[in-house]
Amino acid sequence: MARSIGSPDFRAELGRTLALAGPLALANLLQMAIFATDVMFVARLGQQALAASSLAVAMIAVLMMGVNGLTSACAPLIAAELGRRENAVREVRRTTRMALWLAVILGLVCIVICQFAEEFMLATGQDPALARLGGDFLALLSVGILPMGVANVLRTFVSALGRPYFATAITAASILVNIVGDYALVFGHFGMPALGLTGAALASIITASFTVLAYAVAIRRNRRLRRFHIFGRWWRSEWPRLGQMLTLGLPISGTLIAEGGLFSGAAFLMGLVGEAQLAGHTVALQIAAIAFQVPFGIGQAATIRVGYHYGAANVAGVAAAGRAALLVCLVFAAVTSGIILIFPRLVLSAYVDVNDPANAIMVGFALRYLVVAAAFQFTDALQAVAAGALRGIQDTRVPMGIAVVSYWAAGFAVSAALGLFTPFEGVGIWIGLAVGLSVAAALLMARWHWRGRFGLLGAIAR
Template sequence: MDAAVSIPALTAPAPQSWRQELRALARLAGPLVGANLLQMAVGAVDVIFVARLGTVDLAAATLGVFMFNLLMFALIGLTSAAAPLIAAELGRRAHAVREVRRSFRMALWVAGAAAVPVILILAHGETLLLLAGQDAEVARRAGGFLNIVLFAIVPGVAAGVMRTAAAALGRPGWAFVVTGLALGVAILANWCLVFGNAGFPALGLKGSALASVVSLTVMMLAYIMILRFDRRLRRYRLFGRWWNTEWPRFFEIVRLGVPIMLTWVFEGALFGGAAILMGLIGVAEVAAHAIALNIAAIAFQIPFGVAQAATIRVGMAYGAMDRQWIARAGAVALSLGIGFMVVTASLIWLAPRLFVSAYVDVDAPANRLVVALAVQYLAVAAMFQLVDGAQAVAAGVLRGLQDTRVPMIIAGLGYWVAGFGASILLGFGFGWEGVGVWTGLAVGLLVVSVLLGWRWAWRERLGLTNFPEPTR
C-alpha cells in the first residue's frame, strides 16, 4: 500500500484536481512574483539616487551594488534549501511544528556561518576591485560604500530565511508587504541621507550605503514581528530554543543549499560574462545589452516566483510520498511558468521599442544606435523567454524533490560550456557581434532547459521519488 495512503491522518491533504493545484500554486506564486519585482526596485533605488552625484560615484555604486547583490543572492540561494525541507515536513505531517522549527533554526545558523566570509570579502572590496583593474578612485569610493553596506549582510540573509519560512508555511503575502515596506524605507532613507534632506547630513555615496543597511534591517525586524505575532505562524514558535544545535539538519541544509547557490551564481555570472564580451565589441553594445537584459530580468521574475512556489508544492507532495501529487504539482507549475513567458515573449517581440523607451529617448538621434541594438537583442530575448521560464521552473520542481546536485552540474555545463562557448563562437568567430553573444545565451538556456526537463520527466527511473523514511 502506498505510504501516503497508509497514514492519511498525519499527512497534508493533497489537491484532488488540476484546478485545485493551480489555485494553490497561484496563491503562493502571486505574492512571491510581486515581491521579486519589488525587490528589483529596491536594488535600483541606490543607483538612481547616486546617479545625481556624478559619474565617479555612479560607477562606484554600480560596482558596489553588483558585488553586494551577487554575494547576498548566493547566501539566499544557500539558505533557500530550507524551503523544500520545511515543505516536505509539512507534507509528511500537517502539524510538524518541531520539525519545521528545527529546519528554520538551522537555516539561520547556516546563514550566520556563511555571512562571515562574505563580510570579509566585502571588507576587502577596494583591494579586489584594484586587482580587477578598476580605476583607483572608483575602487576607493566603492570600497568605502562596501565597508558600510556589509553591515546589511546579516539582516538581509536573515530576512531571506524568514521570507522562505513564511511562504512555506502558507503566508507568502507577507513577502510582498515587507518588500514594499523596504522599498519605501529605501527611497526615504536615500532621500534623507544622500542629499541631506529633512535635517539629515548629506553623506553622498556613503549615505546610500547606510540607506541599504536601514532598509534591510527594517525588513528583518518586520519579519521577526510577523513570525512572532501572525496567527498562523506564531504557533510554530520559530525562535524558540534558537541556541539548540541540530547538526544533521544543519549539514542537510548545506548539502542541498550549496548546489542551489552555485546554480544561481552560474546563471548570474553567465550574464555578467556576456557584459564583458559586449565591452570588447563597443560602448553602444554595452548600453544596449544593459537595457535589454534589464527588460528580460523583469520578465524573468514571473517564472522565478512560480519556481519558488513550485518548490514548496512539490516538496509537500514529496513529503506526503504521493507520486500522483508530485506529477500534478510539477505539471501545473511548468505549464503556468511557460504560459506566462509566452505572454511576455509575445509582448517583447511585438513592441520592443515601447519597452526600450522606458530607459532612453528612442527618437533622439544620439540614441539611434543603442536603440537599434537593444531592439535586436530583445528579438533574441523574446525567443529564449520560453526556455528561460522552463529552466527556472524545472529547477524549482526538482528542488522540491531535494534534487540539487545534478541540476547544479547541468547548469555549470549548460551555461558555461554551451552558452558562453556559443556566445564567443557566434559573437566573434562568426562575426555576429552582440546578436551572436545573445544567441549564445539562448543556447545555454535551451540546453539547461532540455536537460532539466528530461530529468524531471525521468524522475521515477532516476530514483528521485524513492522516498526516505519519515523522521520521528
C-alpha cells in the same frame, strides 16, 4: 497515476499553485522594484556611476545567490515535514533556526570578501576609475548581505507555512523605505547630505534591516507562525539538521552561483567591450531580470507544492504540482516576450530618458540586447520552474552539474567568443546568455520528465 490536464485534481492543484505563486512572484517583482529604484537614482548620477554600480551589483548578486541558495534548502525540508505531518512544529523550528545560522555566518564571510572588490575588478581588466568607484560602493553595500540573507530565510518560512502574502506586503513597504532613502541620501533631501553612490548603498542597508524587522513583527503577531517559536533558543545547535541542509543547499547554491555567475560574467565582459555597452547592458538586464521574477516565484511555489506531495508520498500530486507550475510559467513567458518585442522603448523609458541625445548610444545598445532577451523568455522560465520542481523532490546535485555545464561550458564560452572576438560584441554576449539558458532548460526538463526512470522519487514510487 497522475491525472491529466483538465481533471478535477489538476485544476485543484493549479489553483493552489497560483495561490502560492501569485504572492511569491509579486514579492519577487517588488524586490526587483527595490533594485530598480536604485538603478533609476544611480542612472541620474551619470554613465560612469551606473557602469561602476553595475560591476558592484554583478559581484554582490553572485554572493547573494550563494547565500540564498544554501539557506533556501529549508523550503523543501519544511514542505516535506508538513506533508508528512501537519503539526511538525519542532522539525520546522529546527530547520528554520539552522537556516538563520547559515544566513548570518555566510553574510559575515561575504562582507569580508567584498572588501577586496576593487582588486578583483582590476584583475579582470576593468577600467581603474570604474574599479575604484565600484569597489568603494560594494565595500559598503556588502553590509546589507547579512540582513538580506536573514530576510530570505524568514520569507521562505512564512511562504512554506501558507502566508506568502506577508512577503508581498513587507516587500511593498520596503520599496517605500528604499525610495525615501535613495531620495534623501543620493541627492541630499530632507536635510541629508548628497552622498551619491554611498547614499544608494546606505539606503539599501537601511531597507534590508527594515525588512528583517518587519518579518519579525509579522511572525510574532500571527498565531499560526508564532507557535513555531523560531527565534527561541536561537543559540541551540541542531547538527544533523544543519548537515541535511548543507547536503541539499550546497548544490542549490552552486546552481544559483553558476547561473548568476553567467550574468555577472557578462557584465565584466561588457566592461571590456566599452562603457556605453556596459551601461546599456545594465538597463536591459534590469528589464530581463524583472521579467524573470515571475517564473522564479512560480519555481519557488513548485518547490513547496512538489515538496509537500513528496513528503506525503503522493506520486500523482508531485506530477500535478510540476505540471501546473510549468503551464503557468509558459503562459507568462508568452506575455513578457510580447511586451519586450512590441514596446521596447516604453520599458526602457522607466530607467532612462530615451529621447535625451546624451543617452542615444546607450539606448541603442539596450534595444539590441532586448531583442535577445525577448527570445529567451521561454527557456529562462522553463529552467527556473524545472529546477524548482526538482528541488521539491530533493534532487539538487545533478541539477548543479547541469547548471555548470549549461551556463559556463556553453553560455559563457559563447558569450566570450562572440563578444570579444567577433563584430557581434555586446549582442554576441547576450546570444551566449540565451544559449546557456536554453541548454539548461532542455536538460532540466528532461530530468524532470524522466524523474521516475532516474529513481528520483525514491521509496514513494514503490
